[in-house]
Amino acid sequence: MTSLLEVKDLVIKFALRSGEVTATNGVSFTLEKGERLGLVGESGAGKSVTGFSIINLISKPGYIASGEVNFLGEDLARVSDERIRSIRGNRISMIFQDPMMTLNPVLTIGTQMTETLHQHNPKMSKEEARNIALDKLRKVHIPSPEKRLDQYPHEFSGGMRQRIIIAIALLTGPELIIADEPTTALDVTIQAEIMDLLMELCKTDDMGLILITHDLAVVAQVTQNIAVMYAGSVVEKGPTAQVVADPQHPYTQGLIAALPQSSGHGERLNQIPGMMPTLKNIPPGCSFNPRCPHVMDVCRQQSPGLRPGKNGNLAACHLYPDELDNSSAV
Amino acid sequence: MNRLDKFRESFLWYSFKRDKVAIASLIVLMVLVLAAIFAPLIAPYNPYDPEMIDIMNSEIPPAWEEEGVAEFLLGTDSQGRDMLSTMIYGMRISIIIGLGAVALQAILGVLIGLFAGYHGGRLDAFFMRAADVQLSFSYLMVAIFMSAILQAVVGVAKFGEIAIPFLVLVIGLSQWPQYARTVRASVLAERKKEYVEAARVAGFTSSRIILDQIFPNTLSPILVLSTIQVANAVMSEAALSFLGLGMPIDRPSLGSLINSGFELIFSGAWWITALPGLLLVILVLSINMLGDFLRDVFNPKLYKG
Amino acid sequence: MIAFMIRRLFQALIVIFIISVIGFAIKQSVGDPVRELTGISVSEEERDEFREKLGLNDPWYVQYGRFFGDAIQGDLGTSFFYKRPATEVILEKAPATLELVLVSSLIILFFSVPLGVFSAIKPDSLFSRALMGSSIVGVSIPVFLTAIMMVYLFSIKLGWLPSFGRGELVMLGGWGTGLLTVDGWLHILMPSIALSSIMLPLFIRLIRSEMMEVLESEYIKYAWAKGLSHRRVWFVHAFKNTLLPVITVGGVQLGVTIAFTILTETVFQWQGLGFMFMEAVERSDAPLLVAYLMFVGIVMVGVNTIVDLIYGLVNPTIRIAGVK
Numbered sequence: 001m002t003s004l005l006e007v008k009d010l011v012i013k014f015a016l017r018s019g020e021v022t023a024t025n026g027v028s029f030t031l032e033k034g035e036r037l038g039l040v041g042e043s044g045a046g047k048s049v050t051g052f053s054i055i056n057l058i059s060k061p062g063y064i065a066s067g068e069v070n071f072l073g074e075d076l077a078r079v080s081d082e083r084i085r086s087i088r089g090n091r092i093s094m095i096f097q098d099p100m101m102t103l104n105p106v107l108t109i110g111t112q113m114t115e116t117l118h119q120h121n122p123k124m125s126k127e128e129a130r131n132i133a134l135d136k137l138r139k140v141h142i143p144s145p146e147k148r149l150d151q152y153p154h155e156f157s158g159g160m161r162q163r164i165i166i167a168i169a170l171l172t173g174p175e176l177i178i179a180d181e182p183t184t185a186l187d188v189t190i191q192a193e194i195m196d197l198l199m200e201l202c203k204t205d206d207m208g209l210i211l212i213t214h215d216l217a218v219v220a221q222v223t224q225n226i227a228v229m230y231a232g233s234v235v236e237k238g239p240t241a242q243v244v245a246d247p248q249h250p251y252t253q254g255l256i257a258a259l260p261q262s263s264g265h266g267e268r269l270n271q272i273p274g275m276m277p278t279l280k281n282i283p284p285g286c287s288f289n290p291r292c293p294h295v296m297d298v299c300r301q302q303s304p305g306l307r308p309g310k311n312g313n314l315a316a317c318h319l320y321p322d323e324l325d326n327s328s329a330v
Numbered sequence: 331m332n333r334l335d336k337f338r339e340s341f342l343w344y345s346f347k348r349d350k351v352a353i354a355s356l357i358v359l360m361v362l363v364l365a366a367i368f369a370p371l372i373a374p375y376n377p378y379d380p381e382m383i384d385i386m387n388s389e390i391p392p393a394w395e396e397e398g399v400a401e402f403l404l405g406t407d408s409q410g411r412d413m414l415s416t417m418i419y420g421m422r423i424s425i426i427i428g429l430g431a432v433a434l435q436a437i438l439g440v441l442i443g444l445f446a447g448y449h450g451g452r453l454d455a456f457f458m459r460a461a462d463v464q465l466s467f468s469y470l471m472v473a474i475f476m477s478a479i480l481q482a483v484v485g486v487a488k489f490g491e492i493a494i495p496f497l498v499l500v501i502g503l504s505q506w507p508q509y510a511r512t513v514r515a516s517v518l519a520e521r522k523k524e525y526v527e528a529a530r531v532a533g534f535t536s537s538r539i540i541l542d543q544i545f546p547n548t549l550s551p552i553l554v555l556s557t558i559q560v561a562n563a564v565m566s567e568a569a570l571s572f573l574g575l576g577m578p579i580d581r582p583s584l585g586s587l588i589n590s591g592f593e594l595i596f597s598g599a600w601w602i603t604a605l606p607g608l609l610l611v612i613l614v615l616s617i618n619m620l621g622d623f624l625r626d627v628f629n630p631k632l633y634k635g
Numbered sequence: 636m637i638a639f640m641i642r643r644l645f646q647a648l649i650v651i652f653i654i655s656v657i658g659f660a661i662k663q664s665v666g667d668p669v670r671e672l673t674g675i676s677v678s679e680e681e682r683d684e685f686r687e688k689l690g691l692n693d694p695w696y697v698q699y700g701r702f703f704g705d706a707i708q709g710d711l712g713t714s715f716f717y718k719r720p721a722t723e724v725i726l727e728k729a730p731a732t733l734e735l736v737l738v739s740s741l742i743i744l745f746f747s748v749p750l751g752v753f754s755a756i757k758p759d760s761l762f763s764r765a766l767m768g769s770s771i772v773g774v775s776i777p778v779f780l781t782a783i784m785m786v787y788l789f790s791i792k793l794g795w796l797p798s799f800g801r802g803e804l805v806m807l808g809g810w811g812t813g814l815l816t817v818d819g820w821l822h823i824l825m826p827s828i829a830l831s832s833i834m835l836p837l838f839i840r841l842i843r844s845e846m847m848e849v850l851e852s853e854y855i856k857y858a859w860a861k862g863l864s865h866r867r868v869w870f871v872h873a874f875k876n877t878l879l880p881v882i883t884v885g886g887v888q889l890g891v892t893i894a895f896t897i898l899t900e901t902v903f904q905w906q907g908l909g910f911m912f913m914e915a916v917e918r919s920d921a922p923l924l925v926a927y928l929m930f931v932g933i934v935m936v937g938v939n940t941i942v943d944l945i946y947g948l949v950n951p952t953i954r955i956a957g958v959k
Binding site: 055057089096104119 | 852853854856857858859860861862863864867871872875876879950951952
């Protein structure tokens with residue numbers, strides 16, 4: 001059975017004035033129908049750009065250098081412009097980070113909703129489009145939706161705007177939603193509501209969800225599986241509960257340990273020493289080696305591929321030996 | 331790294347080296363400016379010296395035309411002055427007024443922008459209101475009016491004497507809002523940043539903070555603005571002189587020359603208008619090209635990937 | 636919205652007041668009305684009597700009050716040269732300038748929008764780059780020089796177009812229009828092109844840079860993510876946002892255009908307000924100068940206010956919330 005989404009060895013590069021840099025270095029993961037996957041990492045780890053690459057929307061000067069993005073068997077990295085446009089907003093919807101910046105200030109909510117429907121269903125009548133929009137607004141719990149359709153983005157609060165964005169994402173009944181930091185720009189109290197809403201909707205409509213975030217707490221609540229990214233590579237993959245409870249990769253271990261919940265009351269917070277390298281300064285071998293408490297000689301020379309850890313999670317770490325280690329791995 | 335090395339490594343120099351247009355513009359501009367500075371040494375004649383002017387020499391075409399002569403390379407104007415010399419001196423006046431006016435607007439505008447932006451409150455509101463009102467008026471209109479009035483009040487002769495400082499003043503005072511606004515926008519953006527907060531907590535006076543910390547960050551927009559403004563000032567002065575409200579005919583700038591030659595194009599003496607016109611365009615064009623280059627360099631958003 | 640409008644109107648009134656004070660100051664300092672109106676051969680006593688009669692010995696605030704009162708009723712004094720009410724002279728010459736500005740504005744609108752939008756969408760095409768290159772040159776050539784070059788080329792060398800005047804006019808009530816005759820159009824062609832020659836490149840570049848900035852914004856990226864067509868993204872999402880700042884700039888540029896009309900009308904001897912102004916300067920015709928100042932001032936304030944109001948109506952963030 002073909003997976004909903006299969007990303008294989010995705011390499012994304014940026015052609016800057018000063019030279020080329022690699023943003024992702026062979027990222028791979030799979031998503032089944034209705035599965036909720038968390039893509040976790042710090043800013044600059046390459047998770048957002050991976051998310052955008054799925055619908056081929058990376059900002060210039062970035063581009064997909066190699067790899068595949070197979071959506072139900074079709075490689076989206078290689079299809080025509082028209083084809084990808086028919087998939088965007090239709091079968092794969094995206095939710096961006098800051099709802100104030102995402103909605104066009106000079107167009108009504110109604111326009112911004114119905115245009116998606118009309119774009120992908122040119123024969124749909126205005127009335128039908130409007131009704132669908134109203135239905136989705138109700139689904140995201142926006143009160144008096146009829147009035148709201150004719151209002152402008154600045155007339156809504158931040159939380160409501162994000163709900164509207166979610167409503168827009170649902171309009172065409174997509175099979176996959178990519179949410180890029182959907183709650184980072186919102187108040188803490190609203191974050192939980194929005195995430196609950198999103199999770200409910202995905203469950204009811206059997207939609208796949210890729211949740212891109214740096215917030216481990218949110219990911220732990222919502223997702224079934226998790227992929228942790230560091231400096232452009234996936235360093236650990238596995239079921240969420242397992243990765244959080246028993247992380248295999250030293251970086252993930254550091255992340256979990258750094259959560260406030262992991263420190264006792266009145267104790268200092270645990271930190272991972274050093275900083276994630278910038279794209280231009282990635283060290284040879286394993287990119288985490290300068291900061292790793294378990295670093296060995298081989299770590300500085302060879303970059304480990306993903307291999308099973310002690311509990312079945314996949315981790316890119318030499319602590320868990322693999323037959324492929326002595327060949328020239330990526 | 332000393333300053334020179336820092337500059338050599340900077341993005342500005344890197345981009346400049348690769349932009350042929352920018353290099354060409356700078357060379358042209360420097361040639362013109364040097365010519366203006368060394369006018370007394372370069373110009374074959376002194377156009378202000380009545381002894382050297384003979385009305386019998388008027389309206390001689392440039393040397394490459396049939397009736398032209400070698401002594402007057404670009405011909406002579408209606409009063410018998412050598413075109414080349416008069417043009418060089420005229421360009422000199424245009425540049426002086428352009429730079430002077432911009433210096434005035436910049437100093438005034440930057441100071442107002444810095445202090446109004448930093449302190450905010452009523453001071454800020456007042457100045458920004460005044461700037462709004464002033465910007466809604468075409469400064470050229472204001473300059474034309476003030477010139478006209480002044481000329482009517484003090485008479486043409488006296489006006490000619492004070493023309494240069496007057497023009498600098500008029501063009502300078504009318505454009506400070508541009509600088510004030512630009513600088514103020516920068517200040518408002520920088521003010522929120524942490525290093526300012528740190529300095530304040532450390533006890534620096536606001537003047538120190540403004541001048542030492544915030545001001546250097548406003549330099550690049552000021553630089554870009556200045557190139558546009560110099561070009562504008564030169565064009566404004568040319569326009570005023572063309573209307574007879576600027577430099578008088580005995581100490582002409584390029585605009586006045588163009589004016590004096592205007593009627594004569596109907597009788598065929600095209601060079602009196604065309605040549606100063608060409609020089610003016612080249613001058614303004616090179617400034618504008620450099621301005622464009624600077625604008626592109628300092629704008630991080632435009633990738634030329 | 637209402638609060639915004641009231642504030643704008645109030646600001647406009649203050650500016651008009653300031654203009655009137657300046658106008659009054661000019662009137663008092665330039666020229667001698669007595670001498671102009673009575674000539675040389677009148678005796679000293681008669682002149683003093685006349686001065687008294689004209690109220691020129693009254694305190695300045697009385698005179699200002701009179702000036703302002705008259706102005707509101709449309710009486711801006713009598714032109715020394717024309718010996719007619721200044722208002723009358725202005726209204727007679729206004730159509731010429733207004734038509735010139737109108738045709739010029741149409742040219743600018745017609746060309747700058749498509750060219751600006753195109754060069755924003757396809758900035759690297761040969762056409763766009765040529766356009767940008769030529770527009771820098773266009774901006775560097777002063778209006779009067781363009782005008783002179785056109786006269787030289789099209790009138791003197793080629794003899795295609797007339798070099799001065801408005802040509803054949805048709806009277807529509809008090810308005811003498813040149814737009815209803817071929818001859819009129821031949822005459823207005825060069826001046827209006829010259830007048831637009833600096834504004835056109837400016838607007839093209841403005842529209843282009845605004846649109847390019849808009850195209851980089853998050854909501855445009857989101858529009859692409861929704862799978863919208865190019866046309867929809869460019870002409871619905873991006874365009875409206877681009878226009879907003881352009882409207883504001885347009886208003887300010889109108890003031891500059893008025894200054895340029897003086898230059899253009901001088902070159903083409905176009906019998907409009909600009910030409911009239913230059914003549915008044917030469918003749919030290921103070922009342923006419925003052926009248927021109929008031930007229931131009933009110934027009935500019937009026938236009939700026941209207942443009943701001945239009946902006947307030949078009950921009951939903953102001954229209955509905957009322958706060959900028």
